[in-house]
Amino acid sequence: MDKILINKNIVELNDFLSLVNNLKETGKYLLGIVASDERKFDSKFNIKYFFGGNGIIDEYLVKVDEKFQSISKICPAAKMYEREIHDLFGLVPDGHPDLRALMLYPENWDFSVQPLKKDYDNLVPKVKEYGKYKFKEVSGEGIFEVLVGPVHAGIIEPGHFRFSLAGEPVLQLEIRHFWKHRGIEKVCEGKDFNEVMNLVIKISGDNNVNIAISYLQAVESILNIELTERAKYIRMIYAEIERIWNYVRDVAWIFMDIGFALPAQNLFSLQEELMRLNKSLTGQRFLFNSLTVGGVNFDIDSLKIKAIAETIERVEKVMKECEAFILNSSTVLDRLEFTGKINKKTAEELSLCGISARASGLPRDTRIEFPYLIYGKFDLKPVLFESGDVFARTALRIKEIYVSKKIIGDLLFNLPEGDIIVAYENKPEAYKYAVGNSETARGNAFFYVMADDKGKIFRLKYIDPSFRIWPSIQYGVLGNIIADFPLINKSLNLSYSGNDM
Amino acid sequence: MSFLSKLLFKSKAQDIVDDKSGSALIKEDELKRSVDEVLGRSLFVRLVDSGSCNACENELAALSNPYYDLERFGIKFVASPKHADVLMITGCVTRNMLNPLLKTYENIPSPKFVITVGDCPETGGPFKDSYSVCGPVSKYLTVAMHIKGCPPEPEAIILGFLKFMDMIKISHKVSFGS
Numbered sequence: 001m002d003k004i005l006i007n008k009n010i011v012e013l014n015d016f017l018s019l020v021n022n023l024k025e026t027g028k029y030l031l032g033i034v035a036s037d038e039r040k041f042d043s044k045f046n047i048k049y050f051f052g053g054n055g056i057i058d059e060y061l062v063k064v065d066e067k068f069q070s071i072s073k074i075c076p077a078a079k080m081y082e083r084e085i086h087d088l089f090g091l092v093p094d095g096h097p098d099l100r101a102l103m104l105y106p107e108n109w110d111f112s113v114q115p116l117k118k119d120y121d122n123l124v125p126k127v128k129e130y131g132k133y134k135f136k137e138v139s140g141e142g143i144f145e146v147l148v149g150p151v152h153a154g155i156i157e158p159g160h161f162r163f164s165l166a167g168e169p170v171l172q173l174e175i176r177h178f179w180k181h182r183g184i185e186k187v188c189e190g191k192d193f194n195e196v197m198n199l200v201i202k203i204s205g206d207n208n209v210n211i212a213i214s215y216l217q218a219v220e221s222i223l224n225i226e227l228t229e230r231a232k233y234i235r236m237i238y239a240e241i242e243r244i245w246n247y248v249r250d251v252a253w254i255f256m257d258i259g260f261a262l263p264a265q266n267l268f269s270l271q272e273e274l275m276r277l278n279k280s281l282t283g284q285r286f287l288f289n290s291l292t293v294g295g296v297n298f299d300i301d302s303l304k305i306k307a308i309a310e311t312i313e314r315v316e317k318v319m320k321e322c323e324a325f326i327l328n329s330s331t332v333l334d335r336l337e338f339t340g341k342i343n344k345k346t347a348e349e350l351s352l353c354g355i356s357a358r359a360s361g362l363p364r365d366t367r368i369e370f371p372y373l374i375y376g377k378f379d380l381k382p383v384l385f386e387s388g389d390v391f392a393r394t395a396l397r398i399k400e401i402y403v404s405k406k407i408i409g410d411l412l413f414n415l416p417e418g419d420i421i422v423a424y425e426n427k428p429e430a431y432k433y434a435v436g437n438s439e440t441a442r443g444n445a446f447f448y449v450m451a452d453d454k455g456k457i458f459r460l461k462y463i464d465p466s467f468r469i470w471p472s473i474q475y476g477v478l479g480n481i482i483a484d485f486p487l488i489n490k491s492l493n494l495s496y497s498g499n500d501m
Numbered sequence: 502m503s504f505l506s507k508l509l510f511k512s513k514a515q516d517i518v519d520d521k522s523g524s525a526l527i528k529e530d531e532l533k534r535s536v537d538e539v540l541g542r543s544l545f546v547r548l549v550d551s552g553s554c555n556a557c558e559n560e561l562a563a564l565s566n567p568y569y570d571l572e573r574f575g576i577k578f579v580a581s582p583k584h585a586d587v588l589m590i591t592g593c594v595t596r597n598m599l600n601p602l603l604k605t606y607e608n609i610p611s612p613k614f615v616i617t618v619g620d621c622p623e624t625g626g627p628f629k630d631s632y633s634v635c636g637p638v639s640k641y642l643t644v645a646m647h648i649k650g651c652p653p654e655p656e657a658i659i660l661g662f663l664k665f666m667d668m669i670k671i672s673h674k675v676s677f678g679s
Contacts, residue, residue, distance in 0.1 A: 103633075105597050115632045124632050127596065150601050153580035155562045157550045158598060179597045180552045183633035199627050205556030205652070249559075268566035275563070285654060286556050497555045 010061045019060070020049075020071045028053040029351040029364075032463040033081035034448045035089050037118045045091055050435065050446070055369060057435065070096040077351035080471065088116040088185075103178035103500065106131030115186050138164035138172050146482060150179045157496035161485075168481040173474045180500035188460040192426070193219045194293050196457060201288050203462060204498035206249075209235075209242045210440035211462070211498075212291045217372055218436030218449040219293055222428045230418040231295040232373045233411050237308070238281075238290050239373075239438075240404040240411075244315060245274035246441035247397040247404075250493045251322075254394050257487045258335045263322050270318050277311045280304070295421030305412050312405045323398050336391035340476040340488030343388060347472065354443020356469045356492055359396050360388035366439035378407060390491040428455055442466055442494060464498030538670075544576045544662070546616075547585035547609065551602050552634065553592035556652040557619040561591070563655050576662060582608040587665075593621040593628045594636030606642060614645040616665060618658065623647045 011019060031050040038046045044063040049071075051058040062068060070093035072079040082093040083102045093099070104111065110125035138145075143166050150158035160176040184203060188196045200215045201208040213235055220227065227235075252267035275285040282290045282298045290298055300308075326332050342352075347360040357364040363382040367375040383399045385392035433450035443465025452458035469492060476488055550558055561578070564571040571577075579585050582605045594602065606615070615638070620626050622638040629636070638644055645668065648661035 103597075107600070108596050120632075122632065124596075124635075127599070127635070150598070151549055151582075151605055155548050155558050155578055157553070157555060157558060158601065179601070180550070180592070180595055181597055181633050182552050182593060182595055182628045183631035184628065187628060187631045202554040202556075202627055205554035206559055208554075265567050268563075269568060272563060272566050272568045285560070286652070288556075288651070495555060497553065500552075 007056055007058045008061070009059065010063075016060070016062060016069055017071060017074065020075055023051055023058070024075065026053075028058060029348070030075055030077040030081075031057065031351070031444070032446045032448070032461075033078060033085065034459075034461045035085045035091065035116075036450065036459040036461075037089065037116065039118065045089060047085070047091075048448070050448075052369065052444075057370070057437075064091060066090075067092045067094050069094050072096055075351075076349050077468065080467065088114060090114040090117065100133060103181040105178075106133055115183060133176070135162055135176075136172065136174050140166070142166055143171065159496050163477075163482055163485070165482060168483070169479050170477045170482055170485070173477050173485075175470060175474060177470065177496065178500045180497050182497075182501065184501050185460055185462070188457050190452075190456050192456050193223070196460065197289075197292065200462075203501065204440075204464060204466075204495040205286055205288070206246060207242065207440040207442060207445070207495065207498065209238045209287050209290060210438050211445050211464075213239055213372070214436040214438035214445040214447045215449070215462075216291060216293060216436070217438065218434040218447045221434040221436075222432050222449060222451055223293070223424055223426070225294050225422060225424045227295060228418045228420065228422060229374075229416045231420050231422075233415050234296045234298075234300055234420060235291060236373050236375070237300065237408055237411050238287050238296070240408045241274065241278065241281075241308070241312075242287060243441045244312065244401055244404050244408075245271055245278070247401050248274060248315065248319075250441075250490070251394060251397050253490045253493065254336075254390070254487065255326075255332075257490050258332065260329075260332060263325060266318065267322065270315060273311060274315070277307060280307055292421065294424050295419070297421075299420050300412075300415065305415070308408065309412055312408055316402060316405050319398055319401050326394075333391065335484075335487065336394060337387075337389060339390045339484050340473075340480060340491060341387070341389045342472050342476045344386070346475045347388065350468065350472050350475075352443070352469055352472055354439065354441075354465050354469070355393055355396055356443065356472060358382055359385045359392035361386040364444070366437050366444045370437045372438060378410070380407075390487055393491045426455055431458065433459075440465060442498075443469060462501065464495060464501070466494035466496070466499040469494055470499055544587065545579045545585045546576065546587045546589050547579055547582045547605065548589045548591070549598075549602050549605050551590055551592035551598040551622065551636070551638070552595035552628070553619065553621055557591040557621075560652045560655055560658065561589075561618065564658060569655050569659065571659070574662075582606075583610065585609050586613060588613060588615050588642075590615060590617045590622045590638050591619050592636075593625050593634050594638055594641075596633050596635050599635055599641070603641060614665070615642050616646050616648065616661065617644055618648045618653060618661075620649060620651045623649070626651070 028051040031052040034048045036046050047062045047068055049060040070082055082096050085091050086099055087102045087104050107129055108127050110130050113125055146163040149160040158179040162174045163170050164172040184199055188199055201212055203211055248267050249271045252264045255264035278287050279285045281304055342360050344361045347357055347362050353364050365382045368380050368382055383396055385396050428451040430453035436447035438445050446463040448461040450459040477485055588606055588609055617623055617638050625636045628634045646665050648658055650657050
């Protein structure tokens with residue numbers, strides 16, 4: 001099995017700031033910050049910082065009591081992670097510019113209760129108002145606010161957006177999320193690895209295969225499981241099918257939002273065909289429960305190979321027609337080009353990943369940076385665009401559908417014989433941990449899993465691509481007219497449920 | 502334009518049903534008739550996601566694709582609760598969404614009905630033991646019907662609407678004796 005290369009370090013609290021500065025200069029970027037309550041070993045909280053880049057993950061461990069040094073000022077991507085740690089562990093990031101509550105709303109939660117501490121007694125405070133959330137204020141002559149959400153007009157998930165406008169252009173957007181905070185990390189603790197699969201796939205339903213791949217990578221590395229070649233191939237086939245149907249839907253919604261119903265409805269039909277393909281493969285339209293610890297649950301026979309090949313052939317045909325249709329329409333280009341521009345510098349500072357990074361010219365694709373399963377055997381090149389606007393993100397999805405189609409074609413053609421699942425002994429080393437990485441249709445999915453002494457989960461942390469990318473919208477909309485916001489939002493198509501956890 | 506000629510206006514409705522036996526969509530005329538009869542040709546639905554995994558929303562959105570095209574039955578998802586007859590709820594009711602959910606319900610004019618979609622709003626699903634989940638929905642609102650499934654397929658949701666119409670018809674007869 002391809003192991004992720006991890007370079008482990010323990011650092012003192014004091015010299016961490018200058019270290020982060022040096023890291024950034026060498027082209028490293030923040031993958032995630034994971035806190036964990038390990039007071040039972042040395043009465044300290046552990047905070048682990050993971051930096052990616054150059055094919056290696058660097059891990060820095062800082063041990064803290066109640067305060068830790070905030071790195072948000074030199075590494076803005078850390079801002080949300082530090083607020084999250086402040087909420088769930090009660091640790092205070094020293095020098096953090098904005099310590100408002102993130103997921104435990106003062107409107108209904110007593111802040112003296114921190115659920116991810118190990119001594120939390122599972123008692124929930126009474127639902128009543130404990131405090132108020134203060135929004136940022138923009139003042140000046142003629143400035144007004146538009147409030148949207150949490151319950152939106154369409155069939156989408158809840159989130160609150162607060163625009164400050166002067167005329168039509170947006171001066172500031174403040175996003176308040178975590179309405180759907182379900183406390184998944186806490187629910188996972190004390191359960192065994194297979195039981196947790198059911199929760200992992202429900203983090204963000206439309207990306208469940210790729211998220212599960214990341215989780216299983218961590219778990220199988222803890223349990224020392226070596227997958228069969230066939231299982232790896234099948235996992236990759238499911239992952240790429242999921243990517244294709246996600247992209248088809250995303251492109252369809254972009255056209256729906258610019259009022260261009262013809263290609264949109266054709267792509268929705270195409271999405272439906274892909275969902276039905278999923279059902280014929282695994283009995284489930286979202287490919288839920290298709291993977292398991294040690295392999296996959298559903299084999300692919302010659303009939304299924306034929307069905308997949310035919311469908312993806314059709315996908316390519318329709319996408320090609322669609323692409324030509326779009327690129328020839330000046331009204332479409334007029335809406336897409338220069339809208340919702342996220343600069344390369346912003347993308348770098350916020351450690352973006354996935355589509356949003358590649359559309360802004362950052363070559364970040366987990367399949368290429370940290371190859372897993374058998375992605376290493378494919379000579380993949382990141383598809384890149386420089387402009388960072390809605391057009392770049394749309395075109396990038398279309399181009400990547402062709403890449404995924406080629407990958408699936410190769411996999412189907414070379415599918416090796418063998419078992420699809422291996423037996424394993426469920427006895428990991430006590431307190432062993434591992435990380436998992438995969439590329440979902442939205443970007444990098446990062447898992448940190450630590451086992452306890454009974455082979456159950458001691459700490460599980462998942463970082464969704466949406467969690468990293470959401471703040472970038474606040475920069476992408478600046479100067480755009482408010483009517484373009486839905487389009488910009490759809491062009492990133494981020495998950496609320498994955499973000500809120 | 503070849504794209505137009507090849508794909509456009511090709512009716513998808515006839516290949517909705519994969520297996521001919523026992524499909525909800527064979528009864529599609531019945532659904533339309535029911536909506537026409539009982540609710541004066543319109544059933545307006547307001548959706549609130551109270552903490553789902555986004556799969557149910559995907560299936561609800563799929564109801565308006567050319568294969569299912571729910572609006573031809575007179576059933577429409579509306580933007581404001583003030584326009585709605587039915588509150589449709591997905592998700593496990595998180596602590597943070599409880600207040601917006603109840604406020605949406607309050608803003609729907611009577612008579613109003615609650616339909617839940619998926620297993621989460623009925624039981625809490627895999628999240629029920631969480632500190633941050635305070636469902637199920639039935640703790641707070643009277644639920645007319647649960648559409649089961651994780652997530653329920655579009656066909657199951659349409660079948661759910663059909664059953665709901667039957668329910669209304671029966672209660673109609675009881676209360677108005679017609």
